[in-house]
Amino acid sequence: AQKVTQAQTEISVVEKEDVTLDCVYETRDTTYYLFWYKQPPSGELVFLIRRNSFDEQNEISGRYSWNFQKSTSSFNFTITASQVVDSAVYFCALGNEKLTFGTGTRLTIIP
Amino acid sequence: DSGVTQTPKHLITATGQRVTLRCSPRSGDLSVYWYQQSLDQGLQFLIQYYNGEERAKGNILERFSAQQFPDLHSELNLSSLELGDSALYFCASNHRGTSTDTQYFGPGTRLTVL
Numbered sequence: 458a459q460k461v462t463q464a465q466t467e468i469s470v471v472e473k474e475d476v477t478l479d480c481v482y483e484t485r486d487t488t489y490y491l492f493w494y495k496q497p498p499s500g501e502l503v504f505l506i507r508r509n510s511f512d513e514q515n516e517i518s519g520r521y522s523w524n525f526q527k528s529t530s531s532f533n534f535t536i537t538a539s540q541v542v543d544s545a546v547y548f549c550a551l552g553n554e555k556l557t558f559g560t561g562t563r564l565t566i567i568p
Numbered sequence: 569d570s571g572v573t574q575t576p577k578h579l580i581t582a583t584g585q586r587v588t589l590r591c592s593p594r595s596g597d598l599s600v601y602w603y604q605q606s607l608d609q610g611l612q613f614l615i616q617y618y619n620g621e622e623r624a625k626g627n628i629l630e631r632f633s634a635q636q637f638p639d640l641h642s643e644l645n646l647s648s649l650e651l652g653d654s655a656l657y658f659c660a661s662n663h664r665g666t667s668t669d670t671q672y673f674g675p676g677t678r679l680t681v682l
Contacts, residue, residue, distance in 0.1 A: 488668075489668070490667075490668045490669075492670065494673070500656060500675065500676055500678070501570075501673065501674075501675045501676060502658060502660075502673035502676075503570075503673075504570070504670055504671075504672060504673070507670050509668075548611065552667040552668050552669075553667060553668060554667060555613060555624065555626070555667050556601075556613065556667040556671060558610065558611040560610050561610070561611075
């Protein structure tokens with residue numbers, strides 16, 4: 458069985474602070490993919506990143522960065538210098554035979 | 569904009585009724601996935617189609633059915649609706665129909681059952 462755990466249900470930070478969203482996964486497969494999606498208040502699910510299990514290089518895209526550590530089965534997401542537009546629910550997901558989502562972390566950026 | 573379209577955006581109906589949700593995948597994508605997002609159940613996979621054929625089934629109730637047409641658009645039919653069916657229904661698509669490839673989500677249909 459596979460599982461994705463996002464232990465942080467809700468996080469609030471003041472604008473311009475850095476914030477890290479945690480994601481821990483469980484799978485017996487050696488080949489799998491990890492994803493992050495953003496769900497802003499408007500409701501749509503926006504794809505952010507896809508990472509395969511063989512690529513443990515960290516990735517940076519503007520203010521967003523992702524830290525993949527296979528040894529701890531984690532794929533954490535950091536937003537640097539947060540902005541109000543980053544307020545959303547963020548989902549981590551594990552893809553192999555099927556796509557399994559975590560329960561999401563609601564991030565609120567306080568102006 | 570993901571390129572996946574869903575209609576209608578909102579739907580309000582009564583218990584016992586039947587509704588149809590429609591999804592058009594991104595251009596070139598052969599596979600369509602349906603998900604239900606409710607407050608208590610999170611994002612639940614319902615069913616997947618690939619090039620017109622059912623490929624995988626998740627937690628889909630017997631009152632729900634879906635199909636994918638030759639032009640690759642898909643419809644999700646929900647019947648004998650109950651209050652608990654109120655949720656946001658998403659359609660997603662990708663080209664190869666594997667869960668290791670990115671699924672691109674539509675804007676969703678918000679269903680309210682009164």
